[in-house]
Amino acid sequence: MYAIVKVLKMMLLFIFVGFLLPSFGLSVENNLTIDEDLEIERQLKLLNKPAIKTIVLRPNSYPDGLFDDDILSSTNVTSIEIGLKDGNTCPSGTVPIRRVSKDDLIRMRTSFKNMKMNPPVKNDETHVQPQWAVHIGRSEELGGLYGVSAFINLYGLPQVMQTQFSTSAAWLVNNLKEDQINIISVGWTVSPVTYGDNKTRLTAGWTIDNFQKTGCQDTSCPGFVQVSKKLPLGIAVTPLSTYGGKQYGLNILVFKDPYSKNWWFRLGKDGELIGYWPNELFTALPFNQIHFGGVVGYSENSKKPPMGSGHFPIEGTNKSCFISTMRYVNVENNFQELELGVLSPHSSLQKCYYVGPYFHQGDEFGNMFFFGGPENCP
Numbered sequence: 001m002y003a004i005v006k007v008l009k010m011m012l013l014f015i016f017v018g019f020l021l022p023s024f025g026l027s028v029e030n031n032l033t034i035d036e037d038l039e040i041e042r043q044l045k046l047l048n049k050p051a052i053k054t055i056v057l058r059p060n061s062y063p064d065g066l067f068d069d070d071i072l073s074s075t076n077v078t079s080i081e082i083g084l085k086d087g088n089t090c091p092s093g094t095v096p097i098r099r100v101s102k103d104d105l106i107r108m109r110t111s112f113k114n115m116k117m118n119p120p121v122k123n124d125e126t127h128v129q130p131q132w133a134v135h136i137g138r139s140e141e142l143g144g145l146y147g148v149s150a151f152i153n154l155y156g157l158p159q160v161m162q163t164q165f166s167t168s169a170a171w172l173v174n175n176l177k178e179d180q181i182n183i184i185s186v187g188w189t190v191s192p193v194t195y196g197d198n199k200t201r202l203t204a205g206w207t208i209d210n211f212q213k214t215g216c217q218d219t220s221c222p223g224f225v226q227v228s229k230k231l232p233l234g235i236a237v238t239p240l241s242t243y244g245g246k247q248y249g250l251n252i253l254v255f256k257d258p259y260s261k262n263w264w265f266r267l268g269k270d271g272e273l274i275g276y277w278p279n280e281l282f283t284a285l286p287f288n289q290i291h292f293g294g295v296v297g298y299s300e301n302s303k304k305p306p307m308g309s310g311h312f313p314i315e316g317t318n319k320s321c322f323i324s325t326m327r328y329v330n331v332e333n334n335f336q337e338l339e340l341g342v343l344s345p346h347s348s349l350q351k352c353y354y355v356g357p358y359f360h361q362g363d364e365f366g367n368m369f370f371f372g373g374p375e376n377c378p
């Protein structure tokens, strides 16, 4: 196992060093250097190799308290059912992975250089992008963090432009060492800069150095082990909430299986296991912060994209994007509610994107907050 992970880490290093090579001699059609072009071809072979049969060890247990109550079963907000059409699952023993094209890799290369899809783990005034608006919970109040769950309201944002992205998510973060900022993120994104279209997609990401040289979104590099035959990371999700109308969302759960130590990602009330990050991938655990909210990115010359539903939190129910029923897994592997008062709001550009107060919205929704902002904020 250790050897595999070592190879994995070396592969990652190689991939990202490849991305950072200086430019010698541009290849014509896409302005890549010849070295970069070869490197991308190599990665494509690696990522799109034929599916092989694998034996997957399912987690042996879930954190205590997960199935105690199903808060959303009593609300008008619906957890969506998504998947490949017509029960069109993969042959037994194989799993679907969104096929990565050369264009995808070139786009991602650009998006990593210019737009770090990270939450605010440190104050870094030199980066004008991305902009974020999140609530943050810290280990000083919560102890070590071994998992997170939440209901993330789901919106379409077709107005996100080619050079932009807009993500609504939950992040597990360890930022205790500046050069080893470990992050897991799960949620949804509209990211033409990554996928080449403006669909709302299920996404997850990881890094061990704040996206400097390691990590990636979905399965665009080794790290996340896709297990679900129905739900590959990067899949477009529907139905989407309508402004002023019916609301939909994702029930996300990330937890550490105490036996295999893998960090599993599960989606939906029926509990589809999407896949896992091997514990050995990470260098600074447990996580010491959880972040909930939105992050957007845009290139310097472009306008700003919308965040959340594209409306300010002040508009409230059925109009602003919300995150509710947030919980975390503590060191005893118990699910804990996030009490009011343990989350603090942070925004990098308050006039354009912000989070509303964390408050209790009756028994139906539990504790929740609204967040976001419109596009083209000056």
Ligand SMILES: *[C@@H]1O[C@H](CO)[C@@H](O)[C@H](O)[C@H]1NC(C)=O
Binding pocket: 029, 030, 031
């Ligand atoms: C390639 O470079 C040329 C000149 O620097 C530029 O006009 C063009 O937009 C670039 N193409 C791509 C795909 O980046």
Ligand SMILES: *[C@@H]1O[C@H](CO)[C@@H](O)[C@H](O)[C@H]1NC(C)=O
Binding pocket: 075, 076, 364
């Ligand atoms: C949920 O829907 C029912 C009718 O379908 C309505 O009576 C109730 O007020 C709704 N609850 C909320 C919180 O919107």
Ligand SMILES: *[C@@H]1O[C@H](CO)[C@@H](O)[C@H](O)[C@H]1NC(C)=O
Binding pocket: 158, 159, 160, 161, 162, 197, 198
């Ligand atoms: C979003 O995608 C649709 C369908 O491809 C397209 O018609 C529309 O122009 C796109 N929006 C933007 C802002 O690019």
Ligand SMILES: *[C@@H]1O[C@H](CO)[C@@H](O)[C@H](O)[C@H]1NC(C)=O
Binding pocket: 076, 244, 245, 246, 247, 317, 318
């Ligand atoms: C939100 O929408 C639901 C149904 O779509 C409706 O029952 C409810 O009254 C709405 N709530 C508000 C505050 O508009």
